[in-house]
Amino acid sequence: MKHSVTTLIKEVLEEARAEGILRVESLPSIPVDVPKEKSHGDISSSIALSLASKEKLPPLEIARIILNGLVKRSEGFEKIEIAGPGFINFTFRKEHWYAVLRDILGKGDSYGRSDLGKGIKIQVEFVSANPTGPLHIGHGRGAALGDALSNLLATAGYDVQREYYINDIGTQMEILGRSVWVRLLQLHNYDIPFPENHYQGEYIKDIAKEMVTNKRLDEIIKNLRAKDILDLKKNPEEKVIPCFTEYSKEYILNSIRDDLERFGVRYDRWFSENSLYEDGKVDSALSGLEKSGFLYERDSALWIETTRFGDDKDRVVRRKTERYTYFASDIAYHDDKFKRGFERIIDIWGADHHGYVPRMKAVIQALGYNPESLNVLLVQLVSLVREGKPVAMSTRAGEFVTLKEVIDEVGVDAARYIFLTRRHDSHLEFDLELAKRQSSENPVYYVQYAHARIASLFREASERGVSLSESVDTSLLNLPEELDLIRDLGNYPEIIEGSAVTLEPHRITYYLHGLASKLHSYYYKYRIITDNPEQTHARLFLIKAVGMVIRNALKILGVSAPERM
RNA sequence: GCGCCUGUAGCUCAGUUGGAUAGAGCAACUGCCUUCUAAGCAGUGGGCCAGGGGUUCGAAUCCCUUCAGGCGCGCCA
Numbered sequence: 067m068k069h070s071v072t073t074l075i076k077e078v079l080e081e082a083r084a085e086g087i088l089r090v091e092s093l094p095s096i097p098v099d100v101p102k103e104k105s106h107g108d109i110s111s112s113i114a115l116s117l118a119s120k121e122k123l124p125p126l127e128i129a130r131i132i133l134n135g136l137v138k139r140s141e142g143f144e145k146i147e148i149a150g151p152g153f154i155n156f157t158f159r160k161e162h163w164y165a166v167l168r169d170i171l172g173k174g175d176s177y178g179r180s181d182l183g184k185g186i187k188i189q190v191e192f193v194s195a196n197p198t199g200p201l202h203i204g205h206g207r208g209a210a211l212g213d214a215l216s217n218l219l220a221t222a223g224y225d226v227q228r229e230y231y232i233n234d235i236g237t238q239m240e241i242l243g244r245s246v247w248v249r250l251l252q253l254h255n256y257d258i259p260f261p262e263n264h265y266q267g268e269y270i271k272d273i274a275k276e277m278v279t280n281k282r283l284d285e286i287i288k289n290l291r292a293k294d295i296l297d298l299k300k301n302p303e304e305k306v307i308p309c310f311t312e313y314s315k316e317y318i319l320n321s322i323r324d325d326l327e328r329f330g331v332r333y334d335r336w337f338s339e340n341s342l343y344e345d346g347k348v349d350s351a352l353s354g355l356e357k358s359g360f361l362y363e364r365d366s367a368l369w370i371e372t373t374r375f376g377d378d379k380d381r382v383v384r385r386k387t388e389r390y391t392y393f394a395s396d397i398a399y400h401d402d403k404f405k406r407g408f409e410r411i412i413d414i415w416g417a418d419h420h421g422y423v424p425r426m427k428a429v430i431q432a433l434g435y436n437p438e439s440l441n442v443l444l445v446q447l448v449s450l451v452r453e454g455k456p457v458a459m460s461t462r463a464g465e466f467v468t469l470k471e472v473i474d475e476v477g478v479d480a481a482r483y484i485f486l487t488r489r490h491d492s493h494l495e496f497d498l499e500l501a502k503r504q505s506s507e508n509p510v511y512y513v514q515y516a517h518a519r520i521a522s523l524f525r526e527a528s529e530r531g532v533s534l535s536e537s538v539d540t541s542l543l544n545l546p547e548e549l550d551l552i553r554d555l556g557n558y559p560e561i562i563e564g565s566a567v568t569l570e571p572h573r574i575t576y577y578l579h580g581l582a583s584k585l586h587s588y589y590y591k592y593r594i595i596t597d598n599p600e601q602t603h604a605r606l607f608l609i610k611a612v613g614m615v616i617r618n619a620l621k622i623l624g625v626s627a628p629e630r631m
Numbered sequence: 632g633c634g635c636c637u638g639u640a641g642c643u644c645a646g647u648u649g650g651a652u653a654g655a656g657c658a659a660c661u662g663c664c665u666u667c668u669a670a671g672c673a674g675u676g677g678g679c680c681a682g683g684g685g686u687u688c689g690a691a692u693c694c695c696u697u698c699a700g701g702c703g704c705g706c707c708a
Contacts, residue, residue: 099647102654112650118688125688150651151688196708238708367706378634378704385706392708420635421703444636447701454642487656488644491636493701495643500657508670509656515670526667557647564647576645579655590663590672631670 067166067556070142071109071156072096078135079113087131088121100557107147107155108553114152125152163549164540166556170611178562178618183224187407190216192414193326194231197318198242199267201325204416206469207494208445210485210624212414213331214571215443217622222566227408228333231399234315235340236392241265242318243311247303249274250310273317282313325470329478330624342398348390351398351433352383360432370397375428375437397429400440404430410439412569417444417491443569446493448485453499476501479625483510486623487575509579510625513616516582518631520613523594527606532595534606542604547588551612554581558615562622571623578619585612 075096082088094116101110114129121128129152136146136154144157170177192212195205212228220226233239245264249271252258260266276282326333342348352368355361360371361383368384370393383394403411415422423444427437450457450467457467472481480501487509488494500508527533543549558577565573594605617627 097650099650101651102647103651106651110651112689115650115688153651198708233708236708365706369706382706387706389706391706417636418702423635446636492644493637497643497657500643503670511670512656515668519668519671523667530667560647568648572645573647576655583655586671587673589667590669593667595667631668 068098068100068109068560071098071111074136074139075111075113075132075154077139078132081135082131088117088128091120100560101155104550106149106153107145107157109156109158111154111156112152114148114154118152128152129154160541160544160549163552163556164543167540167543167552167608167611170555170614171607174614175618177614178559179221179223180559180563181223182563182566183219183222185223185225186409187227188219188224188410188412189227189229189403189406189408190219190412190414191229191231191403193331194233195322196233196238197315197322198238198265199318200269201322201469203448203450203467203469203472203496204445206329206472206481207448207485208414208416209326209329209331209469210482211443211445211490211571214482214486214574214623215412215414215569217624218562218566218571218574221562221622224410224566227335228331229335229337230333232319232336232338233392234319234338235343235395239311239315240307242314243307243309244303245270246273246277246314247307247310250277253278269318270314273314276317277313325468325473329469329473330482337399339395339399342395342402343390347402348394348398351401352394354401355397355432358432358434370429370432372425372428372432375431377425377428381425393425396426397433400426400430401433404433404435404439411441413440413442414490415442415444417446420444441569443490445490448494448496451495451497454497457498472496472498479514480508480510482623483513483575483625486572489570489572509575511631513575513578513582513620514626514628515631516585517613517616517620517627518629519589520585520609520616521629523609524606527595527602530595532599532602532606534610535603538603538607539600540604540607542601543608545592547584547591548605548608551581551584551588551608554584555611555615558619574619574623578616581612581616585609 075098076093079088079090079093083090094113096111096113097116098109098111101107114125114132117123117128118125126148129148132154133146133148140146142159142162144159146154146156149155173179190212192215193201193205193209195201201209216226216228241264244261248258248260248264252260253271253274264270352361355370360374362369362371366386367382369380370383371380373380381393382391383397384390400411413426423442426442427440430437430440450472475498484496484501485494501510502508543552554577561573561577565571592605594609595602596605613627620627
């Protein structure tokens with residue numbers, strides 16, 4: 067839609083240059099927009115304004131010149147006019163909109179798809195929470211964003227892969243194992259204080275109990291060839307804890323998988339940090355950097371010179387204890403992503419990791435890749451409220467609201483939708499009561515209701531023996547509300563492209579709300595099923611397209627489109 | 632101290648990458664169900680876009696600066 071106007075203007079500018087009316091030294095990018103004000107037409111361009119200084123002519127003069135050139139190409143338009151300080155406003159003929167409507171229904175489920183991404187391989191890595199505890203509400207936001215973004219990018223023509231990076235090695239894992247171990251001992255009446263820096267949550271006790279009831283403890287004992295795992299003398303913690311770590315990690319990872327599955331999130335790959343070491347990828351990535359001269363030793367540690375690419379300070383990759391840092395495996399991980407052929411990489415992190423971005427970008431350059439090919443999206447915290455009052459959350463004490471609890475309380479659709487109503491870098495206030503409320507206060511239901519309402523109309527129509535015929539006279543759709551709806555539907559592909567380019571799926575929720583609002587309003591003001599069969603057909607035709615677009619958009623967000631409510 | 636993010640209606644947030652008169656939802660107030668779903672619709676009020684400077688035809692949007700809030704600055708992950 068915009069494109070057709072852009073090319074028209076381009077033609078006119080070239081013609082004007084050929085005739086020597088305008089200089090047009092270099093063909094500028096043509097600004098075209100869908101104006102928010104309806105009286106400004108369907109498409110508006112400010113080209114005359116932006117050209118004014120270069121051409122040394124008043125904007126209105128330039129607008130008139132362009133308009134002259136447009137006149138002979140104006141068949142598709144009802145009118146083209148100059149307005150304000152020099153905007154050129156285009157209004158399409160109704161026939162254009164009827165064609166758009168037919169096009170939408172012709173494309174059906176694929177309406178909104180584009181080849182913007184040109185099949186580029188892109189990877190979205192999200193959530194990637196340490197398997198040391200259940201997912202909390204903040205992870206839920208990352209999950210909703212990552213999943214919707216992946217759907218969105220796939221719709222926009224990218225070849226998308228979803229990945230979860232598992233931090234399954236290192237200090238935190240050891241602490242996890244020891245936490246469960248101590249809880250187990252406490253269960254057996256050993257008087258051992260629980261270390262302060264260990265995982266405090268109740269779920270640690272649950273794992274310990276579960277080990278006993280599921281006889282997993284027996285297996286471990288067998289593997290250790292030990293008589294009694296609780297015998298601290300025969301089985302010191304160095305010997306025992308790895309077993310606990312392994313078991314607890316699997317246990318927690320399974321619950322994370324379950325939560326995400328239930329939340330409607332599926333990954334193409336779960337990538338183990340430990341595998342980077344086992345497969346020698348850490349060594350090879352580091353030796354590559356060494357050859358390029360980005361590594362050096364100081365104070366018996368190995369450093370990477372990230373300052374050469376704008377980082378604040380150089381970073382340690384191998385401690386003087388010989389142990390690698392977390393950063394070392396992250397370097398290998400990102401190297402591996404590129405080696406696997408991804409041309410673009412999106413990492414979704416919690417906003418508290420923002421200080422990490424410059425060093426990651428630096429690493430990517432040191433590895434010889436383009437830093438622009440990595441986008442890090444920082445997800446801000448979610449503050450949970452109930453009827454406006456904050457719900458206490460403290461990770462330190464191990465008391466936080468889990469994703470599971472939120473889903474149990476408000477449902478998947480409401481949770482996902484609400485997570486997606488805000489830009490990722492803006493704070494999100496999640497009101498549990500509001501999310502449960504089944505009314506217009508709740509944006510999820512508002513949009514879903516529009517879809518259900520349309521489905522209901524089709525049920526009603528078929529009960530009355532009305533069915534959608536092949537030959538619909540779309541010209542019966544004359545009402546301003548009807549043309550307005552079609553215009554919105556016509557904008558949908560650009561909403562998708564815009565969201566994909568900016569990596570901002572929240573735009574879709576706003577679009578949906580607007581579309582649903584127009585549908586509700588139209589529904590209330592006019593009857594869809596009337597005594598006039600031709601008109602009924604035309605109106606059903608229109609709302610069918612509305613329902614289809616709502617469904618397509620909700621699918622990207624991972625929210626269901628119910629047939630009845 | 633340095634760096635990053637945020638500051639828009641009473642509250643929660645959008646604002647199409649610099650465009651025309653600043654937008655929604657909630658909250659407040661008025662109305663609308665003998666009608667295809669009232670989980671809905673129509674309407675009213677509410678703003679120095681944190682403050683100040685600049686860039687230009689034009690700024691909530693870009694630059695500088697001040698203020699306020701959040702976060703980050705480990706051989707932790």
